[in-house]
Amino acid sequence: MRACRQGSRWIIWAMTKTPTLQTPLILAGAGHAHLLTLRQWLDQGYTPPPGSILLSPDPAAWYSGMMPGLIASRFHLADCALPLDPLCTRLGLRLLHGQVTAFDAGQRTLQLDSGLAIQADIVSFNVGSQPASVITDDSLPLIPVKPFPAFIRQWQQWCAEATPRRISVIGGGAAAFEIAMALATSLPDCQMQLLCAGELLPGHPPMVLKRAQRWLQHRQITIQDNCRITRVHEGQLWHDDTCLGPTDAVILATGASAHTWQASSGLNTDERGFIRIDHQLRSLSHPKIFATGDCASLPGSQKSGVYAVRQGPVLAHNLKAALQGTTLQRYQPQPQALALLATGDGGALLSYGRWGAGGKLFGWWKDRLDLGFMQRQRLHSQA
Ligand SMILES: Cc1cc2nc3c(=O)[nH]c(=O)nc-3n(C[C@H](O)[C@H](O)[C@H](O)COP(=O)(O)OP(=O)(O)OC[C@H]3O[C@@H](n4cnc5c(N)ncnc54)[C@H](O)[C@@H]3O)c2cc1C
Structure with a gap:
């Protein structure tokens, strides 16, 4: 036992x-x-x-690199998901859900x-x-970015029905930055804030950090760094004993747990x-x-x-x-490793070691890499 x-x-x-x-x-x-x-x-x-x-x-594998592009309405659902059944059938594998x-x-x-x-x-x-969660009294919807199918359903509902007035994205890494930028593109009427436990984009060079801060400002996304959210209570976010005020939805894009x-x-x-x-x-x-x-x-x-x-x-x-x-x-x-962080408008920030740059060219490159990966996977499941 x-x-x-x-x-x-x-x-x-x-x-x-x-x-x-x-x-x-x-x-x-x-x-x-x-x-x-x-x-x-x-x-x-x-x-x-x-x-x-x-x-x-899930019956499909979701490709995380394209999730921000999907949320920014730059890709369709089918671009980002790879059906597993054909691949398994070709290999004689049993696909178990x-x-x-x-x-x-x-x-x-x-x-x-x-x-x-x-x-x-x-x-x-x-x-x-999965993203790490926070202590909550369930007074606010906490939406983890993973698993992707549930996150996508929530985003679709926001687009089709009621968009929350204020969204707080918890996380300070590449995924949190990309998701905040993507949501600001697809839900332009929503007030967005990014709450980082430490610095924004730790491990990325100062050049990338500066550009990311400028982009967030440009999209009117408020950044609070060194602000670890310790609990959600009565519809408000708390950092230790400091109340950060009300919000309508919380997205968990915290580091991997x-x-x-x-x-x-x-x-x-x-x-x-x-x-x-x-x-x-x-x-x-x-x-x-x-x-x-x-x-x-x-x-x-x-x-x-x-x-x-x-x-x-x-x-x-x-x-x-x-x-x-x-x-x-x-x-x-x-x-x-090279990182390309999508800025939601088809552009991207490039981050490699001590080097950083940004612009549409890098967005184009990121799209080629991501679409190429999916295309190769798809060819294998169909051939
Ligand atoms: C929004 C976002 C954007 C990102 N963009 C990038 C990027 O551009 N480049 C990059 O390098 N990284 C990116 N990442 C990080 C990247 O998603 C992860 O590091 C990567 O997916 C890890 O790959 P993996 O193969 O370990 O697992 P995953 O690709 O996450 O796949 C795990 C699989 O396991 C399944 N699963 C989960 N739990 C169970 C269970 N209990 N039993 C059975 N199956 C289970 C899931 O359904 C999924 O199919 C991004 C992350 C996020 C959240």
Whole structure:
């Protein structure tokens, strides 16, 4: 018997008789690294063992790089989502809709929200992360940017029906900046504020910060930095004992936090609950369990789509090698990555190491990269 904490609930396993499915391989989550893995397997003509599963809460994989463009009304929904069914059909994978709510690393058994349990020989997690929440009395709607389908539904409702008069975006990183800029484009009558726990855009060069501040000012988005929101109470946001006044909706675009079931799974996790992995992308404690992207913790690897994408080809090789008993490859994170931050008008800010720039040209480049990525993924699911 095993007890796992899921939010405020404790889930006791083995007391409830749930059906258990056996599989040689489960890919949990349709994140970037898994999409790249499937693409590589198709290119190589490799077919995973019969009965292998891709688990996803949604029938499509959403591409985060294009979310701000979607919210700024620059892309259509179909541009940003990749249907998983055709891809799975081509590879003979079973696509299972659902999400992991608990995991027993010792038994390699996943518990799903449907009640189904899955025991696998090899498990690969690419389940992303979620924005950290704040303490709330539920007097205000708190809307996390992830999962994307729920966020998009809320945004569509705002566009079609009642736009809130005031929106507060909590977060100071690239995603929070892009979402605030995008919302200011699609909901121009709304007063927007960006509340950062520390500085705006930490880790980006001063050149980018200055341009970002100018853009936010230009869009009349108020910035409050060093203002960690500690609670929501009676329709107001609080920073310690300071009341920041009323708002109508709160968007959570805070830094990545781990799914709660990861830390209680028996896996070796870091202090924030992310799964510690080695350079072969395997759990440090359980070598038949792989983890990639935001849900994993590896020194030097950052929580961004760029790193998850680069892990994809190594994961494709290593999962195959683990199934066949051959040699695994090593993944080495790149020392730094290029970031292109969309400004909501088709432009973007470029950030690379100590360098920064901005303008329409970089927006055009970002669109080419993002649309190109989706186009390549789509070609693989259709061919
Ligand atoms: C608005 C926004 C814009 C961003 N723009 C960029 C950008 O331009 N460039 C960049 O590099 N990074 C960007 N990021 C960061 C980027 O989204 C993440 O770092 C990246 O998505 C991580 O990829 P991943 O493969 O780990 O997981 P994800 O791409 O997040 O995919 C995780 C998958 O797991 C599924 N899942 C979640 N929970 C479960 C569960 N319990 N069980 C099963 N499946 C589950 C999800 O449905 C999803 O399909 C952005 C983030 C946001 C919020």
